[in-house]
Amino acid sequence: MARVTGPASTVSDPRKRVIVTRPAHDAQVWAEALQAQGVACASFPLIEIAALPEPSALTQAWQAVPHCWAVMFVSANAVRFFMAARPEGLDISHCRAWSTGPGTRAALAAAGWPAELIDSPDEAATQFDSEALWALVSARVRASVDAAAQAPTVLLVRGADALGLLAGRDWLALTLQGAGMRVLQTVAYVRQAPVLTLAQQRWAVQAVSDGWWWLFSSSEAAQHLLQTCPDLALGKGRALATHPRIAQRLQSAGWGSVSLVPAGLAAQAQSIKSLP
Structure with missing residues:
Protein backbone atom coordinates (compact mmCIF):
# COMPACT_ATOMS: atom_id res chain seq x y z
CA MET A 1 0.00 0.00 0.00
CA ALA A 2 2.52 2.66 1.05
CA ARG A 3 4.30 2.68 -2.27
CA VAL A 4 7.09 5.25 -2.54
CA THR A 5 7.20 6.82 -5.97
CA GLY A 6 10.46 7.30 -7.83
CA PRO A 7 13.46 8.80 -6.04
CA ALA A 8 11.42 9.86 -3.00
CA SER A 9 13.20 7.13 -1.03
CA THR A 10 16.47 9.04 -1.46
CA VAL A 11 15.15 12.20 0.20
CA SER A 12 16.92 12.45 3.55
CA ASP A 13 14.37 14.69 5.25
CA PRO A 14 10.97 12.96 5.49
CA ARG A 15 9.40 16.36 6.20
CA LYS A 16 9.85 17.12 2.49
CA ARG A 17 7.73 14.14 1.43
CA VAL A 18 4.04 14.01 0.53
CA ILE A 19 1.61 11.10 0.94
CA VAL A 20 -1.14 10.91 -1.69
CA THR A 21 -4.33 9.37 -0.26
CA ARG A 22 -6.64 9.04 -3.28
CA PRO A 23 -8.06 5.67 -4.38
CA ALA A 24 -5.35 3.27 -5.55
CA HIS A 25 -5.35 3.95 -9.31
CA ASP A 26 -5.72 7.70 -8.91
CA ALA A 27 -3.22 7.88 -6.04
CA GLN A 28 -0.43 6.26 -8.01
CA VAL A 29 -1.08 8.36 -11.13
CA TRP A 30 -1.19 11.58 -9.08
CA ALA A 31 1.92 10.67 -7.07
CA GLU A 32 3.86 9.97 -10.24
CA ALA A 33 2.67 13.27 -11.75
CA LEU A 34 3.79 15.19 -8.66
CA GLN A 35 7.09 13.31 -8.74
CA ALA A 36 7.60 14.50 -12.31
CA GLN A 37 7.07 18.05 -11.01
CA GLY A 38 9.84 17.57 -8.43
CA VAL A 39 7.74 16.56 -5.39
CA ALA A 40 8.85 13.45 -3.49
CA CYS A 41 5.79 11.26 -2.94
CA ALA A 42 4.39 8.09 -1.49
CA SER A 43 1.08 6.57 -2.55
CA PHE A 44 -1.08 5.43 0.39
CA PRO A 45 -4.68 4.93 -0.82
CA LEU A 46 -7.25 5.58 1.88
CA ILE A 47 -10.40 5.06 -0.18
CA GLU A 48 -11.11 1.63 -1.62
CA ILE A 49 -13.26 1.50 -4.74
CA ALA A 50 -15.47 -1.53 -5.31
CA ALA A 51 -18.13 -2.55 -7.80
CA LEU A 52 -21.77 -2.55 -6.82
CA PRO A 53 -22.92 -5.85 -5.32
CA GLU A 54 -25.96 -5.72 -7.63
CA PRO A 55 -25.18 -4.23 -11.08
CA SER A 56 -28.81 -4.06 -12.20
CA ALA A 57 -29.02 -0.49 -10.89
CA LEU A 58 -26.59 0.63 -13.60
CA THR A 59 -28.59 -1.15 -16.28
CA GLN A 60 -31.70 0.72 -15.15
CA ALA A 61 -29.82 4.04 -15.04
CA TRP A 62 -28.65 3.61 -18.63
CA GLN A 63 -32.28 3.30 -19.72
CA ALA A 64 -32.71 6.93 -18.66
CA VAL A 65 -29.71 8.27 -20.61
CA PRO A 66 -31.51 8.61 -23.98
CA HIS A 67 -33.93 10.97 -22.23
CA CYS A 68 -31.25 13.03 -20.45
CA TRP A 69 -30.00 16.45 -21.45
CA VAL A 74 -18.56 13.02 -9.74
CA SER A 75 -15.22 11.29 -10.41
CA ALA A 76 -13.17 9.29 -12.87
CA ASN A 77 -14.29 6.14 -11.07
CA ALA A 78 -17.91 7.10 -11.71
CA VAL A 79 -17.05 7.29 -15.41
CA ARG A 80 -15.23 3.95 -15.46
CA PHE A 81 -17.94 1.94 -13.71
CA PHE A 82 -20.86 3.63 -15.46
CA MET A 83 -19.37 3.44 -18.94
CA ALA A 84 -18.42 -0.21 -18.41
CA ALA A 85 -22.16 -0.94 -18.07
CA ARG A 86 -23.14 0.93 -21.25
CA PRO A 87 -25.48 -1.15 -23.41
CA GLU A 88 -23.98 -1.95 -26.80
CA GLY A 89 -24.98 0.54 -29.44
CA LEU A 90 -26.65 3.05 -27.11
CA ASP A 91 -26.26 6.53 -28.64
CA ILE A 92 -24.82 9.28 -26.41
CA SER A 93 -24.18 11.84 -29.15
CA HIS A 94 -27.18 13.94 -28.04
CA CYS A 95 -26.18 14.15 -24.37
CA ARG A 96 -23.70 16.41 -22.62
CA ALA A 97 -21.31 15.02 -19.98
CA TRP A 98 -20.24 17.08 -16.97
CA SER A 99 -17.22 16.66 -14.74
CA THR A 100 -15.70 18.71 -11.94
CA GLY A 101 -12.06 18.31 -12.97
CA PRO A 102 -9.49 17.23 -15.57
CA GLY A 103 -9.13 13.68 -14.26
CA THR A 104 -12.81 12.94 -14.80
CA ARG A 105 -12.73 14.75 -18.15
CA ALA A 106 -9.81 12.54 -19.25
CA ALA A 107 -11.73 9.42 -18.18
CA LEU A 108 -14.73 10.55 -20.24
CA ALA A 109 -12.54 11.09 -23.29
CA ALA A 110 -10.92 7.67 -22.82
CA ALA A 111 -14.38 6.09 -22.56
CA GLY A 112 -15.38 7.61 -25.89
CA TRP A 113 -17.64 10.48 -24.88
CA PRO A 114 -17.47 13.11 -27.67
CA GLN A 127 -11.16 24.71 -7.57
CA PHE A 128 -12.50 21.47 -9.00
CA ASP A 129 -15.93 21.20 -7.40
CA SER A 130 -19.64 21.48 -8.07
CA GLU A 131 -19.55 25.28 -7.76
CA ALA A 132 -16.88 25.55 -10.46
CA LEU A 133 -18.88 23.27 -12.74
CA TRP A 134 -22.08 25.23 -12.14
CA ALA A 135 -20.33 28.50 -13.05
CA LEU A 136 -19.42 26.86 -16.35
CA VAL A 137 -22.80 25.33 -17.27
CA SER A 138 -25.37 27.58 -15.56
CA ALA A 139 -26.04 29.84 -18.55
CA ARG A 140 -26.61 26.85 -20.85
CA VAL A 141 -28.82 25.20 -18.23
CA ARG A 142 -31.04 28.25 -17.90
CA ALA A 143 -31.30 28.61 -21.69
CA SER A 144 -32.31 24.95 -21.98
CA VAL A 145 -34.96 25.31 -19.29
CA ASP A 146 -36.37 28.42 -20.95
CA ALA A 147 -36.54 26.69 -24.34
CA ALA A 148 -37.98 23.35 -23.19
CA ALA A 149 -41.67 22.46 -22.98
CA GLN A 150 -40.91 20.35 -19.91
CA ALA A 151 -38.02 20.25 -17.45
CA PRO A 152 -34.82 18.83 -19.02
CA THR A 153 -33.30 15.89 -17.14
CA VAL A 154 -29.81 15.63 -15.64
CA LEU A 155 -28.51 12.30 -14.33
CA LEU A 156 -25.94 12.46 -11.52
CA VAL A 157 -23.60 9.45 -11.39
CA ARG A 158 -22.12 9.09 -7.91
CA GLY A 159 -20.54 6.68 -5.47
CA ALA A 160 -22.03 5.16 -2.35
CA ASP A 161 -20.48 4.54 1.04
CA ALA A 162 -20.08 1.09 2.59
CA LEU A 163 -23.71 1.23 3.79
CA GLY A 164 -25.01 1.95 0.30
CA LEU A 165 -25.82 5.60 1.02
CA LEU A 166 -25.01 8.26 -1.57
CA ALA A 167 -21.58 9.74 -0.92
CA GLY A 168 -20.88 13.45 -1.30
CA ARG A 169 -22.90 16.65 -1.19
CA ASP A 170 -26.34 17.40 -2.65
CA TRP A 171 -25.48 21.01 -3.53
CA LEU A 172 -25.50 20.53 -7.30
CA ALA A 173 -28.71 18.47 -7.30
CA LEU A 174 -30.50 21.14 -5.28
CA THR A 175 -29.10 23.92 -7.46
CA LEU A 176 -30.22 22.20 -10.65
CA GLN A 177 -33.70 21.62 -9.24
CA GLY A 178 -33.87 25.27 -8.24
CA ALA A 179 -33.02 26.22 -11.82
CA GLY A 180 -35.91 24.13 -13.14
CA MET A 181 -34.14 20.90 -14.08
CA ARG A 182 -35.34 17.38 -13.32
CA VAL A 183 -32.61 15.52 -11.44
CA LEU A 184 -32.05 11.76 -11.35
CA GLN A 185 -29.27 10.11 -9.36
CA THR A 186 -27.61 6.72 -9.56
CA VAL A 187 -24.82 4.90 -7.74
CA ALA A 188 -22.03 3.48 -9.92
CA TYR A 189 -19.57 2.15 -7.32
CA VAL A 190 -18.89 1.81 -3.60
CA ARG A 191 -16.35 3.83 -1.60
CA GLN A 192 -15.12 2.18 1.58
CA ALA A 193 -12.25 2.21 4.05
CA PRO A 194 -9.26 0.06 3.10
CA VAL A 195 -8.20 -2.92 5.21
CA LEU A 196 -4.68 -2.10 6.40
CA THR A 197 -2.14 -4.65 7.53
CA LEU A 198 -0.36 -4.17 10.84
CA ALA A 199 2.76 -3.11 8.94
CA GLN A 200 0.79 -0.47 7.02
CA GLN A 201 -0.72 0.86 10.25
CA ARG A 202 2.74 1.13 11.80
CA TRP A 203 4.01 2.89 8.68
CA ALA A 204 1.22 5.46 8.89
CA VAL A 205 1.85 6.09 12.60
CA GLN A 206 5.56 6.60 11.91
CA ALA A 207 4.89 8.85 8.93
CA VAL A 208 2.72 11.15 11.06
CA SER A 209 5.38 11.32 13.77
CA ASP A 210 8.11 11.94 11.19
CA GLY A 211 6.26 14.91 9.73
CA TRP A 212 5.25 13.71 6.27
CA TRP A 213 2.61 15.88 4.58
CA TRP A 214 -0.65 13.97 4.05
CA LEU A 215 -2.43 15.21 0.90
CA PHE A 216 -6.24 14.98 1.08
CA SER A 217 -8.57 15.67 -1.85
CA SER A 218 -11.43 14.13 0.16
CA SER A 219 -12.31 14.45 3.83
CA GLU A 220 -13.54 10.85 3.59
CA ALA A 221 -9.93 9.69 3.15
CA ALA A 222 -8.96 11.50 6.34
CA GLN A 223 -11.83 9.83 8.18
CA HIS A 224 -10.68 6.43 6.94
CA LEU A 225 -7.16 7.12 8.19
CA LEU A 226 -8.44 7.77 11.70
CA GLN A 227 -10.76 4.77 11.47
CA THR A 228 -8.02 2.36 10.45
CA CYS A 229 -5.19 3.91 12.49
CA PRO A 230 -6.70 5.12 15.78
CA ASP A 231 -3.30 5.51 17.49
CA LEU A 232 -2.03 8.40 15.38
CA ALA A 233 -0.35 11.31 17.16
CA LEU A 234 -2.62 13.64 15.21
CA GLY A 235 -1.41 16.76 17.00
CA LYS A 236 1.92 16.24 15.23
CA GLY A 237 0.28 15.53 11.89
CA ARG A 238 0.74 17.76 8.86
CA GLY A 254 -7.25 17.82 15.46
CA TRP A 255 -4.50 17.83 12.84
CA GLY A 256 -1.55 19.84 14.15
CA SER A 257 -0.92 21.68 10.89
CA VAL A 258 -3.27 22.11 7.93
CA SER A 259 -2.35 23.95 4.72
CA LEU A 260 -4.54 24.66 1.70
CA VAL A 261 -3.08 23.82 -1.71
CA PRO A 262 -4.48 24.30 -5.24
CA ALA A 263 -6.37 21.41 -6.82
CA GLY A 264 -4.58 21.62 -10.19
CA LEU A 265 -1.40 19.58 -10.61
CA ALA A 266 1.13 22.22 -11.65
CA ALA A 267 -0.05 24.83 -9.14
CA GLN A 268 -0.30 22.19 -6.44
CA ALA A 269 3.28 21.04 -7.04
CA GLN A 270 4.57 24.61 -6.82
CA SER A 271 2.62 25.20 -3.61
CA ILE A 272 3.93 21.99 -2.04
CA LYS A 273 7.55 22.79 -2.97
CA SER A 274 7.23 26.14 -1.19
CA LEU A 275 6.14 24.53 2.10
CA PRO A 276 8.54 24.89 5.06
Missing part, protein backbone atom coordinates in the same frame (compact mmCIF):
# COMPACT_ATOMS: atom_id res chain seq x y z
CA ALA A 70 -26.77 15.89 -19.48
CA VAL A 71 -25.03 13.28 -17.31
CA MET A 72 -22.83 14.53 -14.49
CA PHE A 73 -19.98 12.32 -13.20
CA ALA A 115 -15.07 15.87 -26.60
CA GLU A 116 -17.36 18.64 -27.85
CA LEU A 117 -20.07 17.44 -25.45
CA ILE A 118 -17.92 17.47 -22.30
CA ASP A 119 -18.18 20.42 -19.89
CA SER A 120 -15.48 20.63 -17.22
CA PRO A 121 -13.37 23.29 -15.46
CA ASP A 122 -9.94 23.39 -17.06
CA GLU A 123 -6.58 22.73 -15.42
CA ALA A 124 -6.16 26.41 -14.52
CA ALA A 125 -9.35 26.52 -12.40
CA THR A 126 -8.84 27.49 -8.77
CA ALA A 239 -2.04 17.77 6.29
CA LEU A 240 -2.62 19.38 2.90
CA ALA A 241 -6.18 20.01 1.71
CA THR A 242 -7.30 20.76 -1.85
CA HIS A 243 -10.48 22.53 -0.75
CA PRO A 244 -11.40 24.87 2.14
CA ARG A 245 -14.14 22.48 3.32
CA ILE A 246 -11.61 19.67 3.63
CA ALA A 247 -9.19 21.95 5.47
CA GLN A 248 -11.89 22.92 7.95
CA ARG A 249 -12.72 19.29 8.71
CA LEU A 250 -9.05 18.40 9.16
CA GLN A 251 -8.62 21.24 11.62
CA SER A 252 -11.73 20.15 13.51
CA ALA A 253 -10.37 16.59 13.69
Whole structure:
Protein backbone atom coordinates (compact mmCIF):
# COMPACT_ATOMS: atom_id res chain seq x y z
CA MET A 1 0.00 0.00 0.00
CA ALA A 2 2.52 2.66 1.05
CA ARG A 3 4.30 2.68 -2.27
CA VAL A 4 7.09 5.25 -2.54
CA THR A 5 7.20 6.82 -5.97
CA GLY A 6 10.46 7.30 -7.83
CA PRO A 7 13.46 8.80 -6.04
CA ALA A 8 11.42 9.86 -3.00
CA SER A 9 13.20 7.13 -1.03
CA THR A 10 16.47 9.04 -1.46
CA VAL A 11 15.15 12.20 0.20
CA SER A 12 16.92 12.45 3.55
CA ASP A 13 14.37 14.69 5.25
CA PRO A 14 10.97 12.96 5.49
CA ARG A 15 9.40 16.36 6.20
CA LYS A 16 9.85 17.12 2.49
CA ARG A 17 7.73 14.14 1.43
CA VAL A 18 4.04 14.01 0.53
CA ILE A 19 1.61 11.10 0.94
CA VAL A 20 -1.14 10.91 -1.69
CA THR A 21 -4.33 9.37 -0.26
CA ARG A 22 -6.64 9.04 -3.28
CA PRO A 23 -8.06 5.67 -4.38
CA ALA A 24 -5.35 3.27 -5.55
CA HIS A 25 -5.35 3.95 -9.31
CA ASP A 26 -5.72 7.70 -8.91
CA ALA A 27 -3.22 7.88 -6.04
CA GLN A 28 -0.43 6.26 -8.01
CA VAL A 29 -1.08 8.36 -11.13
CA TRP A 30 -1.19 11.58 -9.08
CA ALA A 31 1.92 10.67 -7.07
CA GLU A 32 3.86 9.97 -10.24
CA ALA A 33 2.67 13.27 -11.75
CA LEU A 34 3.79 15.19 -8.66
CA GLN A 35 7.09 13.31 -8.74
CA ALA A 36 7.60 14.50 -12.31
CA GLN A 37 7.07 18.05 -11.01
CA GLY A 38 9.84 17.57 -8.43
CA VAL A 39 7.74 16.56 -5.39
CA ALA A 40 8.85 13.45 -3.49
CA CYS A 41 5.79 11.26 -2.94
CA ALA A 42 4.39 8.09 -1.49
CA SER A 43 1.08 6.57 -2.55
CA PHE A 44 -1.08 5.43 0.39
CA PRO A 45 -4.68 4.93 -0.82
CA LEU A 46 -7.25 5.58 1.88
CA ILE A 47 -10.40 5.06 -0.18
CA GLU A 48 -11.11 1.63 -1.62
CA ILE A 49 -13.26 1.50 -4.74
CA ALA A 50 -15.47 -1.53 -5.31
CA ALA A 51 -18.13 -2.55 -7.80
CA LEU A 52 -21.77 -2.55 -6.82
CA PRO A 53 -22.92 -5.85 -5.32
CA GLU A 54 -25.96 -5.72 -7.63
CA PRO A 55 -25.18 -4.23 -11.08
CA SER A 56 -28.81 -4.06 -12.20
CA ALA A 57 -29.02 -0.49 -10.89
CA LEU A 58 -26.59 0.63 -13.60
CA THR A 59 -28.59 -1.15 -16.28
CA GLN A 60 -31.70 0.72 -15.15
CA ALA A 61 -29.82 4.04 -15.04
CA TRP A 62 -28.65 3.61 -18.63
CA GLN A 63 -32.28 3.30 -19.72
CA ALA A 64 -32.71 6.93 -18.66
CA VAL A 65 -29.71 8.27 -20.61
CA PRO A 66 -31.51 8.61 -23.98
CA HIS A 67 -33.93 10.97 -22.23
CA CYS A 68 -31.25 13.03 -20.45
CA TRP A 69 -30.00 16.45 -21.45
CA ALA A 70 -26.77 15.89 -19.48
CA VAL A 71 -25.03 13.28 -17.31
CA MET A 72 -22.83 14.53 -14.49
CA PHE A 73 -19.98 12.32 -13.20
CA VAL A 74 -18.56 13.02 -9.74
CA SER A 75 -15.22 11.29 -10.41
CA ALA A 76 -13.17 9.29 -12.87
CA ASN A 77 -14.29 6.14 -11.07
CA ALA A 78 -17.91 7.10 -11.71
CA VAL A 79 -17.05 7.29 -15.41
CA ARG A 80 -15.23 3.95 -15.46
CA PHE A 81 -17.94 1.94 -13.71
CA PHE A 82 -20.86 3.63 -15.46
CA MET A 83 -19.37 3.44 -18.94
CA ALA A 84 -18.42 -0.21 -18.41
CA ALA A 85 -22.16 -0.94 -18.07
CA ARG A 86 -23.14 0.93 -21.25
CA PRO A 87 -25.48 -1.15 -23.41
CA GLU A 88 -23.98 -1.95 -26.80
CA GLY A 89 -24.98 0.54 -29.44
CA LEU A 90 -26.65 3.05 -27.11
CA ASP A 91 -26.26 6.53 -28.64
CA ILE A 92 -24.82 9.28 -26.41
CA SER A 93 -24.18 11.84 -29.15
CA HIS A 94 -27.18 13.94 -28.04
CA CYS A 95 -26.18 14.15 -24.37
CA ARG A 96 -23.70 16.41 -22.62
CA ALA A 97 -21.31 15.02 -19.98
CA TRP A 98 -20.24 17.08 -16.97
CA SER A 99 -17.22 16.66 -14.74
CA THR A 100 -15.70 18.71 -11.94
CA GLY A 101 -12.06 18.31 -12.97
CA PRO A 102 -9.49 17.23 -15.57
CA GLY A 103 -9.13 13.68 -14.26
CA THR A 104 -12.81 12.94 -14.80
CA ARG A 105 -12.73 14.75 -18.15
CA ALA A 106 -9.81 12.54 -19.25
CA ALA A 107 -11.73 9.42 -18.18
CA LEU A 108 -14.73 10.55 -20.24
CA ALA A 109 -12.54 11.09 -23.29
CA ALA A 110 -10.92 7.67 -22.82
CA ALA A 111 -14.38 6.09 -22.56
CA GLY A 112 -15.38 7.61 -25.89
CA TRP A 113 -17.64 10.48 -24.88
CA PRO A 114 -17.47 13.11 -27.67
CA ALA A 115 -15.07 15.87 -26.60
CA GLU A 116 -17.36 18.64 -27.85
CA LEU A 117 -20.07 17.44 -25.45
CA ILE A 118 -17.92 17.47 -22.30
CA ASP A 119 -18.18 20.42 -19.89
CA SER A 120 -15.48 20.63 -17.22
CA PRO A 121 -13.37 23.29 -15.46
CA ASP A 122 -9.94 23.39 -17.06
CA GLU A 123 -6.58 22.73 -15.42
CA ALA A 124 -6.16 26.41 -14.52
CA ALA A 125 -9.35 26.52 -12.40
CA THR A 126 -8.84 27.49 -8.77
CA GLN A 127 -11.16 24.71 -7.57
CA PHE A 128 -12.50 21.47 -9.00
CA ASP A 129 -15.93 21.20 -7.40
CA SER A 130 -19.64 21.48 -8.07
CA GLU A 131 -19.55 25.28 -7.76
CA ALA A 132 -16.88 25.55 -10.46
CA LEU A 133 -18.88 23.27 -12.74
CA TRP A 134 -22.08 25.23 -12.14
CA ALA A 135 -20.33 28.50 -13.05
CA LEU A 136 -19.42 26.86 -16.35
CA VAL A 137 -22.80 25.33 -17.27
CA SER A 138 -25.37 27.58 -15.56
CA ALA A 139 -26.04 29.84 -18.55
CA ARG A 140 -26.61 26.85 -20.85
CA VAL A 141 -28.82 25.20 -18.23
CA ARG A 142 -31.04 28.25 -17.90
CA ALA A 143 -31.30 28.61 -21.69
CA SER A 144 -32.31 24.95 -21.98
CA VAL A 145 -34.96 25.31 -19.29
CA ASP A 146 -36.37 28.42 -20.95
CA ALA A 147 -36.54 26.69 -24.34
CA ALA A 148 -37.98 23.35 -23.19
CA ALA A 149 -41.67 22.46 -22.98
CA GLN A 150 -40.91 20.35 -19.91
CA ALA A 151 -38.02 20.25 -17.45
CA PRO A 152 -34.82 18.83 -19.02
CA THR A 153 -33.30 15.89 -17.14
CA VAL A 154 -29.81 15.63 -15.64
CA LEU A 155 -28.51 12.30 -14.33
CA LEU A 156 -25.94 12.46 -11.52
CA VAL A 157 -23.60 9.45 -11.39
CA ARG A 158 -22.12 9.09 -7.91
CA GLY A 159 -20.54 6.68 -5.47
CA ALA A 160 -22.03 5.16 -2.35
CA ASP A 161 -20.48 4.54 1.04
CA ALA A 162 -20.08 1.09 2.59
CA LEU A 163 -23.71 1.23 3.79
CA GLY A 164 -25.01 1.95 0.30
CA LEU A 165 -25.82 5.60 1.02
CA LEU A 166 -25.01 8.26 -1.57
CA ALA A 167 -21.58 9.74 -0.92
CA GLY A 168 -20.88 13.45 -1.30
CA ARG A 169 -22.90 16.65 -1.19
CA ASP A 170 -26.34 17.40 -2.65
CA TRP A 171 -25.48 21.01 -3.53
CA LEU A 172 -25.50 20.53 -7.30
CA ALA A 173 -28.71 18.47 -7.30
CA LEU A 174 -30.50 21.14 -5.28
CA THR A 175 -29.10 23.92 -7.46
CA LEU A 176 -30.22 22.20 -10.65
CA GLN A 177 -33.70 21.62 -9.24
CA GLY A 178 -33.87 25.27 -8.24
CA ALA A 179 -33.02 26.22 -11.82
CA GLY A 180 -35.91 24.13 -13.14
CA MET A 181 -34.14 20.90 -14.08
CA ARG A 182 -35.34 17.38 -13.32
CA VAL A 183 -32.61 15.52 -11.44
CA LEU A 184 -32.05 11.76 -11.35
CA GLN A 185 -29.27 10.11 -9.36
CA THR A 186 -27.61 6.72 -9.56
CA VAL A 187 -24.82 4.90 -7.74
CA ALA A 188 -22.03 3.48 -9.92
CA TYR A 189 -19.57 2.15 -7.32
CA VAL A 190 -18.89 1.81 -3.60
CA ARG A 191 -16.35 3.83 -1.60
CA GLN A 192 -15.12 2.18 1.58
CA ALA A 193 -12.25 2.21 4.05
CA PRO A 194 -9.26 0.06 3.10
CA VAL A 195 -8.20 -2.92 5.21
CA LEU A 196 -4.68 -2.10 6.40
CA THR A 197 -2.14 -4.65 7.53
CA LEU A 198 -0.36 -4.17 10.84
CA ALA A 199 2.76 -3.11 8.94
CA GLN A 200 0.79 -0.47 7.02
CA GLN A 201 -0.72 0.86 10.25
CA ARG A 202 2.74 1.13 11.80
CA TRP A 203 4.01 2.89 8.68
CA ALA A 204 1.22 5.46 8.89
CA VAL A 205 1.85 6.09 12.60
CA GLN A 206 5.56 6.60 11.91
CA ALA A 207 4.89 8.85 8.93
CA VAL A 208 2.72 11.15 11.06
CA SER A 209 5.38 11.32 13.77
CA ASP A 210 8.11 11.94 11.19
CA GLY A 211 6.26 14.91 9.73
CA TRP A 212 5.25 13.71 6.27
CA TRP A 213 2.61 15.88 4.58
CA TRP A 214 -0.65 13.97 4.05
CA LEU A 215 -2.43 15.21 0.90
CA PHE A 216 -6.24 14.98 1.08
CA SER A 217 -8.57 15.67 -1.85
CA SER A 218 -11.43 14.13 0.16
CA SER A 219 -12.31 14.45 3.83
CA GLU A 220 -13.54 10.85 3.59
CA ALA A 221 -9.93 9.69 3.15
CA ALA A 222 -8.96 11.50 6.34
CA GLN A 223 -11.83 9.83 8.18
CA HIS A 224 -10.68 6.43 6.94
CA LEU A 225 -7.16 7.12 8.19
CA LEU A 226 -8.44 7.77 11.70
CA GLN A 227 -10.76 4.77 11.47
CA THR A 228 -8.02 2.36 10.45
CA CYS A 229 -5.19 3.91 12.49
CA PRO A 230 -6.70 5.12 15.78
CA ASP A 231 -3.30 5.51 17.49
CA LEU A 232 -2.03 8.40 15.38
CA ALA A 233 -0.35 11.31 17.16
CA LEU A 234 -2.62 13.64 15.21
CA GLY A 235 -1.41 16.76 17.00
CA LYS A 236 1.92 16.24 15.23
CA GLY A 237 0.28 15.53 11.89
CA ARG A 238 0.74 17.76 8.86
CA ALA A 239 -2.04 17.77 6.29
CA LEU A 240 -2.62 19.38 2.90
CA ALA A 241 -6.18 20.01 1.71
CA THR A 242 -7.30 20.76 -1.85
CA HIS A 243 -10.48 22.53 -0.75
CA PRO A 244 -11.40 24.87 2.14
CA ARG A 245 -14.14 22.48 3.32
CA ILE A 246 -11.61 19.67 3.63
CA ALA A 247 -9.19 21.95 5.47
CA GLN A 248 -11.89 22.92 7.95
CA ARG A 249 -12.72 19.29 8.71
CA LEU A 250 -9.05 18.40 9.16
CA GLN A 251 -8.62 21.24 11.62
CA SER A 252 -11.73 20.15 13.51
CA ALA A 253 -10.37 16.59 13.69
CA GLY A 254 -7.25 17.82 15.46
CA TRP A 255 -4.50 17.83 12.84
CA GLY A 256 -1.55 19.84 14.15
CA SER A 257 -0.92 21.68 10.89
CA VAL A 258 -3.27 22.11 7.93
CA SER A 259 -2.35 23.95 4.72
CA LEU A 260 -4.54 24.66 1.70
CA VAL A 261 -3.08 23.82 -1.71
CA PRO A 262 -4.48 24.30 -5.24
CA ALA A 263 -6.37 21.41 -6.82
CA GLY A 264 -4.58 21.62 -10.19
CA LEU A 265 -1.40 19.58 -10.61
CA ALA A 266 1.13 22.22 -11.65
CA ALA A 267 -0.05 24.83 -9.14
CA GLN A 268 -0.30 22.19 -6.44
CA ALA A 269 3.28 21.04 -7.04
CA GLN A 270 4.57 24.61 -6.82
CA SER A 271 2.62 25.20 -3.61
CA ILE A 272 3.93 21.99 -2.04
CA LYS A 273 7.55 22.79 -2.97
CA SER A 274 7.23 26.14 -1.19
CA LEU A 275 6.14 24.53 2.10
CA PRO A 276 8.54 24.89 5.06
